[in-house]
Amino acid sequence: MRLLSSLLLAGLLAGGLPAVTQAQTAPATFTKTDSLTLRKFYDEALLRGQSYENLRYLCEKIGGRLAGSPQAAQAVAWGKLTMEKAACFDKVYLQECQVPHWVRGAKEKGQVFGNKGKGVPMAVCALGGSVATPGNKPLRAGVVEVKTLAELKALPDAAVKGKFVFFNRPFDDALIEPGAAYGGAGDQRRSGPAEAGRRGAVGALVRSLTSARDNNPHTGTTSYGDTPTKVPGAALSTLAADQLSQLLKADPSLQFELEMSCQTLPDVTSYNVIGEVRGSKYPDQIITVGGHLDSWDLAQGAHDDGTGVVQSIEAVRLLKAAGLRPERTVRAVLFMNEENGTRGGNKYAEQAKQNNETHVAAIESDGGGFTPRGFNVESTPAVFKKVAAWGPLLAPYHANELTPGHSGTDIEPLVGAVHPTALFGYDCDSQRYFDIHHTAADTFDKVNRRELELGGASMASLIYLLSKYGLQ
């Protein structure tokens, strides 16, 4: 594209903000002041936003920070300091919780042995929570490939016993929302190793949960539930999974060798980090905004969920920078242990219940730091209607897709505990998210400054409207 085109475009826009082209037809329940206030949030975020440099530090100086790790402890200290430096909270404090402590260990290796006896290396990584291979030694066995848990169930014992079960169902690429494809393929990772163990297999190999075609294995939690026999579970990169499947077709008797030294250590004391601004008019009505501070260990936890963390702090800072004190109390919460336990989210909800708090709404950002699309909303239809009426205010920023849908893992425990009126999930363009999700590629360089800062401003906008108007 060259210049002339965009000059015309600039001319077109010079007359003011882009028109609201996607009419939300409910009666407007906002003022011109609200429109100007939102513009202030976006101006500040785009011109002087702090999310990007905060994220750089969290990713590049602290890095991967699985719950219980020394890096997670550093992230807690960083979170508290960063909130204090943001100078927009009345108080910043830690909320203690006990978290699991799983470590990957030094050994993590997969290879295939066919007739020729020479191992072909395969890109693998341990699934979070997995046990090691017995004695941390190489474990070699045959492989049986299935696409579903049901297919495993239907296999005779003899076909499974003593083997690796290889779960190889790919993402459904035709789904427009990659999150739906993730949900549709995820039982393999979540329950595959447990089910394999129940059937007498020695281990489970799981195709990585992604549409990407590359050599990055994707980790993520697996759960043994009450399985008596825990067998190791590893993710294969999609290219490795395709290759293994091909090799099995040619030689069904090939052997796979897995070696992992991961282990679960005793629980560790950790913390949610909380910053609070007291509401000027309704201090007892609470609005929570948060992301999770922990991340998988393989990379820097940039999009998952460093972006949600820095946006949650920034959203509150943007209120202050616009000269506003919210009418309702706003809390930014950096949740600990979303990835493998939700202990932080549960603790926050428990504590809220114990303190008999009133929660109006909660917002979570845990779907990456890409260009805003809007918010998913969990509420009654009447409340949704009220929220949807704010759409035109968000339209100039392309953040006006307000859709009934899932909010976030860390705020959902509030539902049973204190019954908030609505929960919101920050919704952004998700096409790239699962390419890097839970892999070594989830690094700072994948985050675009403007996309990230636009998200923080979108969250500030919603907080502002919730704080001003409530949801009743």
Place this chain on the structure above:
Amino acid sequence: MRLLSSLLLAGLLAGGLPAVTQAQTAPATFTKTDSLTLRKFYDEALLRGQSYENLRYLCEKIGGRLAGSPQAAQAVAWGKLTMEKAACFDKVYLQECQVPHWVRGAKEKGQVFGNKGKGVPMAVCALGGSVATPGNKPLRAGVVEVKTLAELKALPDAAVKGKFVFFNRPFDDALIEPGAAYGGAGDQRRSGPAEAGRRGAVGALVRSLTSARDNNPHTGTTSYGDTPTKVPGAALSTLAADQLSQLLKADPSLQFELEMSCQTLPDVTSYNVIGEVRGSKYPDQIITVGGHLDSWDLAQGAHDDGTGVVQSIEAVRLLKAAGLRPERTVRAVLFMNEENGTRGGNKYAEQAKQNNETHVAAIESDGGGFTPRGFNVESTPAVFKKVAAWGPLLAPYHANELTPGHSGTDIEPLVGAVHPTALFGYDCDSQRYFDIHHTAADTFDKVNRRELELGGASMASLIYLLSKYGLQ
């Protein structure tokens, strides 16, 4: 983000496509068949799309392909072959045009000399169309910094004569649409060198047209118009521009040394590449879809505009793959020389006029291959209303932002020539586009497969609707 969240999301979506949440309130002018047909385009694109692998070849095997270059000639041959292989056109042919032939040359160097006499290197590149420094030799002179052309005009001759004029107005980062910021800053590049020469300066240094803060200089066309004295024009990376501005504050007498050996050679014969499917019902009514085959020379021309090229071919292939022959004639056009002359676009319009063709509509993709947002529309309000009524069909794919606005440089010459009823510009998420635009970083790895293929399906959808319903 972990699994549970997305499982819930998958459950939510399992009941069908996402609801149309952004109601376009005009009466629906489409059928359920249309909805199912669009779904076929997206299925095919996401499961078996060819855009991504086509783009890989164009970028990695041919690379940068400025009009007149050997690579541009290769790209013409590739385009014809790729259209033929797509097996969806009734005929594929070349349309001859004469194009300018500017070459960068081997020398391209900038450095600053302060009191200490040692040069500090600065990241520069020649602007497209620039003359070389005299004798292709280093040219050393003082520097005067301005923010605008008006500021240059107001300077006394003595402040300009014999110096480099340094145009250093940054992007307006507060604009939500980076294209508007590009338009707002672009006069510096387009006219800066010409105006500097008119005032007796020896050359012009122009801040790169981007919000990115890095060391990539951004090229792009500069025009001398009827200036009698042509002086060289170079882009500075934004970091270099900031550094030069700082150094100038400390030492206004510093000297800049520029060395460039670019030149304009005689015009070259080149071609638009055209594939045509004859309409089944109204063969004389033509719908054009296109992108530009040429690119700047610094990188691979991936997002600018390899993506538009492969999407234009793919959009027509998707019609065929869905078992459809369009009712109106559809032409995919790979335009030559958009970047520095629009000779291809002009030739296509001239020829259309000469042949007395009827053009219903034209669609251009030249804003990158990112996640779809919708289409900009140039038409009368009545026609726009008809187009906007198709919005709900595109909503499940997040491609339903239909907004009055600029279409594209290569199709606009049609307006004066054959008066098409409407022009469309494919509109996608643009936050990352100007980070890499016209730089060495516009490479294949910046393109995401799903984002690219979703765009092709969105274009196929619009072609299908235009072809079926027309615009009267």
